[in-house]
Amino acid sequence: MNKLLFLLLAVVLPVAAQAADADLTLLTSAPNADGSSTWSVSLQILMLMTMLSLLPALLMSVTAFTRIVVVLAILRQALGLMQTPSNQVILGLALFTTFFIMAPVFDTAWQDGVKPYMSEEIAFEDAMSKTAAPFHEFMAGQTRESDLALFAELGGYTEGFASADAIPFKVLVPAFMTSELKTAFQIGFLIFIPFLVIDLVVASVLMSMGMMMLSPMLISLPFKIMLFVLVDGWTLVMGTLATSFFVN
Secondary structure, eight states: OHHHHHHHHHHHHHHHHHHHHTTOOOOOEEEOTTSOEEEOHHHHHHHHHHHHHTHHHHHHHHSSHHHHHHHHHHHHHHHTOSSSSOHHHHHHHHHHHHHHHTHHHHHHHIIIIIHHHHTTSSOHHHHHHHHHHHHHHHHHHHSOHHHHHHHHHHTTOTTOOSSGGGOOHHHHHHHHHHHHHHHHHHHHHHHHHHHHHHHHHHHHHHHHTTOTTSOHHHHHHHHHHHHHHHTTHHHHHHHHHHHHHHOO
8 A cells, every 4th residue: 555655646646747947827807809809728628527426416406316316215215115126226217218309409509618618719708608598498487486486585686587598597497497397296296196006996895804903005006007008107207297298
């Protein structure tokens, strides 16, 4: 362990000393003719790495991921399968379904913001705003007015907003997530009802037969799985989730 530490120090220290002797400037800002500023590449890379570290939070906050993963978790609970499908399978299915639903948004953000910036056609600030615009439009279309009004009031925006484009992200994101959770629980409730009916019927039959020591969950599980397979449940659930975004 000491040898490995010594080897790392022997490699890092000369490089650090050489950078210090070269008087390397990492963060610079050059003013433009129109009054804006152009930041150095190193600062832009730092901002990019920071955004990548926040990517999981952004995935849950500004995309369809939250609604999908919550509904799939409720579906697993309704079936009575505690560990099947596994968390990895649910997350993978939710992730790629999110990519399918968000494909038009991702494509617009790439064409309007990322691609022109990589081609050095627009400034970094313009690229950020044009990349965020499709996500802002998507979230505004999925957010309930009541949730939006609540967070606008909490944020001090008592006069409201002239248009959906004027809603700041600090108000739109929590309102969007609250709406997504509400919608997910509504869909989950509708999914839960037929499986709950099966549980009640099986429990009543076992009670009438005097088999009180036998768990109703153990008997009802095969019937719930059979019902879910016969009605092609996965197709219905995923189709309903996708349609719930496209019809808004």
